[in-house]
Structure formats: C-alpha cells, structure tokens
Amino acid sequence: MSKTILEGLNPAQKEAVLHSGGPLLILAGAGSGKTKVIVHRFAHLSCKVSPEHILAVTFTNKAAGEMKERISRLIKKDIRSAWVGTFHSQCNKILRKEIHALGYGCDFSILDDSDQLNLIRHILKEFKMYEALYRGILSRISLLKSSFVGPEEFLSRGDVFGFEDKIARVYLRYQDEIKRCNSLDFDDLILLTIKLFEEHPKALKKFQDSFQHILIDEFQDTNPAQYRLMKLLAGNSGNMCAVGDDDQSIYAFRGADHTNIMNFEKDFKGAKVIKLEQNYRSTQHILDIAHHVINKNPYRHPKKLWTDRKEGEKPSLCWFGNEIEEARHIAKTARELYLKGAYAYNDFAVLYRVNLQSRAIEEALREERLPYRIIGGISFYQRKEIKDLISYMRLCSNNSNNVSLRRIINCPPRGIGASTLTKIDQIAKKKSVSLLSAMKEILKTNTVTAAIKEKIAGFVGIVEGASPKNFKTASDMLRHLYKNTGYAEFIGEDRAENTMELIASAEGIGIEAFLDKMSLLSSLDSADTGNAVSLLTFHSAKGLEFPVVFISGVEEGILPYLKAQEPKEIAEERRLLYVGMTRAKEMLWLTCAKKRRLYTKIQEQQPSRFLKDIPLECCQKIEKIPPPAKPGSVCEKKPKTFKASLYSVGSRIKHSTWGVGVVRDCCGEGDDQKITVNFPNVGIKKLALKFAQIERL
DNA sequence: ATGCGCGACCTTTTT
DNA sequence: GGTCGCGCAT
Numbered sequence: 001m002s003k004t005i006l007e008g009l010n011p012a013q014k015e016a017v018l019h020s021g022g023p024l025l026i027l028a029g030a031g032s033g034k035t036k037v038i039v040h041r042f043a044h045l046s047c048k049v050s051p052e053h054i055l056a057v058t059f060t061n062k063a064a065g066e067m068k069e070r071i072s073r074l075i076k077k078d079i080r081s082a083w084v085g086t087f088h089s090q091c092n093k094i095l096r097k098e099i100h101a102l103g104y105g106c107d108f109s110i111l112d113d114s115d116q117l118n119l120i121r122h123i124l125k126e127f128k129m130y131e132a133l134y135r136g137i138l139s140r141i142s143l144l145k146s147s148f149v150g151p152e153e154f155l156s157r158g159d160v161f162g163f164e165d166k167i168a169r170v171y172l173r174y175q176d177e178i179k180r181c182n183s184l185d186f187d188d189l190i191l192l193t194i195k196l197f198e199e200h201p202k203a204l205k206k207f208q209d210s211f212q213h214i215l216i217d218e219f220q221d222t223n224p225a226q227y228r229l230m231k232l233l234a235g236n237s238g239n240m241c242a243v244g245d246d247d248q249s250i251y252a253f254r255g256a257d258h259t260n261i262m263n264f265e266k267d268f269k270g271a272k273v274i275k276l277e278q279n280y281r282s283t284q285h286i287l288d289i290a291h292h293v294i295n296k297n298p299y300r301h302p303k304k305l306w307t308d309r310k311e312g313e314k315p316s317l318c319w320f321g322n323e324i325e326e327a328r329h330i331a332k333t334a335r336e337l338y339l340k341g342a343y344a345y346n347d348f349a350v351l352y353r354v355n356l357q358s359r360a361i362e363e364a365l366r367e368e369r370l371p372y373r374i375i376g377g378i379s380f381y382q383r384k385e386i387k388d389l390i391s392y393m394r395l396c397s398n399n400s401n402n403v404s405l406r407r408i409i410n411c412p413p414r415g416i417g418a419s420t421l422t423k424i425d426q427i428a429k430k431k432s433v434s435l436l437s438a439m440k441e442i443l444k445t446n447t448v449t450a451a452i453k454e455k456i457a458g459f460v461g462i463v464e465g466a467s468p469k470n471f472k473t474a475s476d477m478l479r480h481l482y483k484n485t486g487y488a489e490f491i492g493e494d495r496a497e498n499t500m501e502l503i504a505s506a507e508g509i510g511i512e513a514f515l516d517k518m519s520l521l522s523s524l525d526s527a528d529t530g531n532a533v534s535l536l537t538f539h540s541a542k543g544l545e546f547p548v549v550f551i552s553g554v555e556e557g558i559l560p561y562l563k564a565q566e567p568k569e570i571a572e573e574r575r576l577l578y579v580g581m582t583r584a585k586e587m588l589w590l591t592c593a594k595k596r597r598l599y600t601k602i603q604e605q606q607p608s609r610f611l612k613d614i615p616l617e618c619c620q621k622i623e624k625i626p627p628p629a630k631p632g633s634v635c636e637k638k639p640k641t642f643k644a645s646l647y648s649v650g651s652r653i654k655h656s657t658w659g660v661g662v663v664r665d666c667c668g669e670g671d672d673q674k675i676t677v678n679f680p681n682v683g684i685k686k687l688a689l690k691f692a693q694i695e696r697l
Numbered sequence: 698a699t700g701c702g703c704g705a706c707c708t709t710t711t712t
Numbered sequence: 713g714g715t716c717g718c719g720c721a722t
Contacts, residue, residue: 058711059711059712060711060712061711061712062711063711086711086712087711087712088711088712089712110712112712113710113712121717135707139710185712186712187712189712190712218711221711250709251709251710251711253708253709253710254709254710254711353708353709354708354709355708355709356707356708356713359713376710410698413698413699415698416698417698417699418698419698519712520712521712537708537709537710538709539708539709539710539711540709540710540711542711543711561708561709562708563708564708572709576709599706599707599713599714600713698722699721699722700720700721700722701719701720701721701722702718702719702720702721703717703718703719703720704716704717704718705715705716705717705718706714706715706716706717707714707715
C-alpha cells in the first residue's frame with residue numbers, strides 16, 4: 001500500500017507526502033505536481049487515520065471533485081462522505097447542523113451574487129442614494145466582511161468625505177436584511193462558522209477532535225477569514241498542511257491575501273517548508289521567459305522552476321496592426337498546426353485579460369472553421385429563467401426569503417407592482433415579519449382594493465401550494481412550479497428548453513440537496529467536454545494546461561489593465577501574465593496589436609512593460625506584420641460561403657485501406673472536392689472524393 | 698402597471 | 713456593442 005503511494009514522486013514531493021504531522025507549508029510552483037502531492041499525502045495519512053478525520057479544502061467544486069476521484073482511485077476506497085470539498089461547502093455542511101446556536105434556522109438560504117446585487121440596489125433606492133456604483137459597493141462590503149470589519153466598526157472609523165459613511169449605512173442595512181431573510185451570503189458561510197467556533201468552544205472542540213489533519217489547496221487565494229477558520233480548526237495540534245504558490249496569487253481583488261503564505265511560518269512556529277521547483281508541464285524555454293517576468297516582482301518567495309523535459313521551441317512574440325489581424329494570425333497558426341496533425345483542437349488555448357477580447361478571436365476562428373468553446377462566460381445557471389424558478393423554490397422552502405420573493409413576485413407579471421410592494425414592505429417592517437407573512441396579513445384586512453387582494457391571494461396560494469413537503473424530488477417541485485406559476489406561458493421556446501434542462505438535472509435529487517448544489521455551483525463546473533479550441537481569461541485558466549497557448553493583447557492598458565495603478569496592482573497583473581505563460585506545455589505565443597478597439601473607441605496601444613523584462617534571445621522571432629496598405633482592397637469581411645459538403649471538418653470517415661480517420665480540411669467544389677484526413681495509425685492523407693473509397697461514419 | 702427611449706457604464710470572479 | 717436602470721409616456 002505505502003509503496004504505491006510513493007511511486008513516481010520526486011524527493012521533495014516524497015518529503016511533503018511523508019511529513020508526519022505539525023505545520024507544513026508546501027510552496028508549489030506552477031506545474032510542479034501540487035495536486036499530486038495533496039492526493040498522495042491524503043492517501044498516506046489515511047493509512048493511519050480514517051479518511052473522515054482529514055479535512056481537505058479547495059476553492060472550486062471542480063478541484064474538489066478531481067481530488068476526491070484521484071484519492072479514491074489511489075486508496076481504492078469510496079470517500080464520497082469524506083470532508084473533501086470547497087471552503088463554502090464544508091462550512092455549509094457544518095452550519096446546517098449547528099447554526100441554531102447562532103439564532104438562525106437550519107433551513108437558511110444562500111444568496112448568490114445576483115441576489116446580493118438586487119438587495120444592494122433595493123437598499124440604495126430606499127436610502128435615496130442613486131449611486132451607479134452598486135457593484136463596487138458590494139465588493140467593498142464583501143472585502144470588509146472577509147477581513148472581519150463589521151458595519152459598526154467601519155462606521156466608527158469615520159471619514160470626512162461621507163462616501164465611506166454611506167457604504168457603512170448600506171452595509172449595516174444589508175446585514176440586517178439578510179439576517180431577517182434567514183439567509184447567508186458566501187462570506188457569511190465562513191464568518192458564521194468562525195463565530196460558531198469562537199462563541200461555542202464545545203462545537204469547536206468537536207470538530208477539532210474530528211479533523212486530525214487539515215489540507216488546504218491554493219493557499220495563496222485564502223482570505224483572512226478562511227485562514228482564521230483553518231487556524232481555529234487546526235488548534236493546538238497544528239496538523240495543517242497548506243499548499244500554494246505566491247506567484248499565482250491573482251485574486252487579491254476578491255480579498256485573497258497571499259501574505260498568508262508569508263505569515264504561515266510566523267503563525268505556526270517551527271513550520272516545515274518544502275519547495276517544489278521541478279516542473280513537469282512546460283519546456284525550459286517557456287519556463288525561462290516566465291521566470292524573467294515573475295522575477296521582477298518584489299516580496300516573493302524566491303524560487304526557480306526547472307525541468308528535465310526537452311528545451312522545445314522558443315516562444316514567439318508577434319506584433320500586429322490591430323486586434324483583427326492578431327486574431328487571424330492566431331487562428332491561422334492554430335489551423336496550420338492542426339493540419340500538420342500534431343495537435344487536436346482541444347490542445348489549443350487562447351488567453352486574454354478581459355472577456356471582450358474574445359469577440360475578435362471568435363470571429364477569426366469561425367473564419368478558419370475551427371471549433372471553439374468559451375470557458376467561464378455566462379453560465380447556464382445565471383440565466384433569468386433558471387434563477388427565477390430557483391427563487392420560487394427558495395421562497396417555498398424558506399418563507400422568510402424576501403430576496404427571492406422580490407425577485408419573482410411580479411415575474412411573470414401578475415399586477416403586483418412597485419407601489420403594492422412598498423405597501424407590503426411597510427407592513428412587514430411595522431410588524432417585523434417577512435414579506436410573505438405581511439401579504440397574508442393584508443388579506444385579513446381591508447387596506448387595499450379587492451382587485452389587489454385577489455392578486456396577492458393568488459401569489460400566496462402559489463407559494464402555499466408548493467410547500468416542499470408536498471414533493472418527493474426537486475424535479476417534481478420544479479415541474480409543479482413551472483406550470484402553476486404561469487411561467488410556462490410567460491417564456492419563449494428557447495427559454496422553455498433551458499427550464500426543461502434544469503428540471504432534467506434535478507431528477508431524483510432531494511429539494512434541499514438540490515438548492516445547496518445550485519447555490520454552491522459555478523460556471524466552471526459545467527461540462528468541458530468536446531474537442532474545441534479553448535478561449536478563456538487568465539483567471540479562468542489557472543490550474544489548467546494546454547500544449548499550445550496564445551496570449552493575446554500583451555499591451556499597456558490590457559495587461560497591465562488600465563485600472564491597475566498601484567505597485568501592488570501592477571504586481572498582480574504581472575502574476576497574471578506569469579500564470580498565463582505557465583499554462584503552456586510546448587508552444588507559446590505572445591501577441592500584441594498596435595491599434596485595438598475597446599468598446600467603441602479605437603486606441604493606439606503600446607507594448608506591455610512586462611515584455612521589456614524578457615531578453616530578446618529568449619524569443620524565437622519577433623514578427624512585425626504591418627497593417628495592409630490599402631484598407632479598401634483587402635477583403636473586409638468576405639462572407640465565405642461553404643457548400644454543405646458531405647464531409648465536414650471534424651467528421652469521421654472510414655477508408656477501405658487506412659481505416660477510420662478524422663476529416664481535418666475540405667477544399668474544392670463539385671467533382672474537385674478533396675479532403676484532408678488524419679488516420680491515427682497512418683498519418684495525414686489528402687483524398688479526392690471522386691476516387692477515394694470512403695464511407696461516412 | 699407596463700413599455701420605450703436615453704444615457705452611463707464598463708476588469709478579473711473559484712463560492 | 714450591449715446591458716441596465718431611470719424617467720417619462722401611455
């Protein structure tokens with residue numbers, strides 16, 4: 001058993017896995033086998049203590065899922081019930097059992113960020129504050145919460161300008177409001193768990209005893225609250241193992257504090273520190289330029305990645321007239337590599353700083369007929385119809401959830417508008433009850449017209465008729481709601497399809513479990529299957545790797561982004577580039593454009609300051625491609641028309657002698673049609689349709 | 698109560 | 713270029 005656990009590990013990894021107990025900090029460079037170490041360490045520990053006594057936390061469901069799977073494969077045990085999960089899901093699990101000690105009901109709802117934004121907007125309106133900055137306000141509040149600054153304390157700090165004062169008032173109100181809704185936001189999940197432990201030592205003791213070892217992934221991304229929670233749980237044993245890389249800290253804007261890494265050794269005296277510097281992902285050339293970029297950052301744990309893989313091709317740096325040419329070059333290069341047969345579509349990734357950059361790239365890829373997928377865009381679960389139906393469910397299972405009620409009270413329109421809602425709100429406040437209870441109150445009185453009463457009664461009827469105890473599964477409840485709320489008639493065909501998909505995904509799942517899952521799910525969790533070029537931001541690229549990576553827009557204003565001004569912010573932008581570069585396994589392109597269209601303005605762009613830190617000799621070529629001389633003469637937007645060919649790119653065919661292959665290119669028309677096919681065991685072949693004996697699969 | 702036009706506004710976002 | 717909220721008109 002123990003032998004397989006150590007198999008294939010290098011000395012540093014082995015040391016990390018075998019470390020017997022006490023605080024351990026693993027500084028794991030990009031591609032150094034970080035997850036492997038955590039998985040193997042978990043397996044090693046589980047030889048002595050049972051898996052339920054190990055707490056392993058990650059930031060994403062995806063990471064947690066992968067970790068679970070790899071662990072159970074390694075130790076050949078079902079660990080589905082083990083404590084391997086995200087910070088938020090672990091806290092949810094604890095709080096569902098223990099939150100009554102803090103005066104909440106255990107049926108609390110979890111607000112997602114659109115719920116939070118709606119609430120903030122509502123509060124601003126109520127305060128007659130017409131700030132267009134509600135997004136900024138929410139993120140301020142979240143930052144304050146995750147660093148333990150309560151509204152009262154924030155208020156007492158005072159400030160002369162009054163804006164902070166306003167935020168403090170909104171903050172206070174926000175906190176009261178969600179408490180009244182028996183709801184928790186993501187920060188509360190962490191904060192209330194801390195509160196529980198700090199105010200109820202017995203509860204803390206119980207979990208401290210239970211968790212004999214703690215493993216934290218992506219430690220550089222923890223915020224002060226998350227770190228404090230982990231320190232509490234580690235208690236005196238200090239059996240805490242944190243794995244992270246300060247060079248990959250790119251979430252400071254969300255409160256992540258990578259100085260947690262620096263503080264670890266202070267907080268845990270005698271902590272063992274192990275560096276993982278051998279990289280298993282990239283070629284030496286890629287590591288070299290990445291190192292030149294990151295090495296300029298002050299305050300980092302010095303480390304230098306190395307590899308014994310081949311040197312590979314030198315990364316390329318290209319410079320184009322505008323973002324369209326840049327995108328075309330990327331698409332063309334990808335296509336050429338693909339046609340050579342060396343790479344599949346999903347070996348390519350195009351990375352960018354801001355989502356709007358994807359537009360030009362998408363267009364170019366379509367022109368080249370390369371399939372692509374955008375990772376991390378708007379997710380299925382953020383669609384209005386999905387969120388609405390979930391809100392109905394939330395309200396029905398937690399009648400105090402005013403946030404959900406506000407969302408759907410007039411959706412589909414049922415004649416309960418702003419004025420009626422205000423009336424309901426006033427009554428709710430006066431009697432300090434939930435909005436739904438206030439509506440029921442109104443029905444008993446004669447304070448509103450009969451017409452409005454009827455509408456209110458209709459809504460209350462819907463909610464009461466859909467009590468969760470009436471249903472066995474989440475899908476039953478959704479089906480019922482979809483019909484009885486009038487939603488079915490309210491939405492169009494394509495949206496109806498989405499709701500069907502939602503209902504299908506809820507099949508056989510309990511209502512509470514389903515709601516938890518929906519609250520704690522993210523866009524990145526949805527399937528990433530399919531063979532396609534990936535388009536994604538640096539942020540979404542973290543933790544991923546691709547044989548061929550294009551980094552677009554390496555320009556001042558994009559990377560570093562315009563809004564990054566402070567040295568701290570610039571340092572984070574630099575880390576973004578570093579994260580991007582270290583995604584590449586074999587080939588890496590850095591591209592820039594002289595002119596770039598941002599929204600409606602066309603801007604002159606300068607090369608990024610970060611490029612100056614890369615020695616010339618480290619790059620294979622610096623291509624300068626001047627913009628076309630005559631703008632009119634170049635095919636502006638030649639709408640390429642393709643005859644619907646029997647054999648489209650990507651389809652599979654069978655050849656009489658070479659067997660099964662994948663069509664990589666089609667050209668010519670009519671009798672002249674030729675296709676390029678890659679036969680895995682034979683290679684690339686060009687076939688004339690007229691002669692070749694092929695059959696479509 | 699709803700529908701429409703105008704203007705402001707844009708990062709990144711694991712939960 | 714697209715979204716979202718506001719204010720005005722119906």
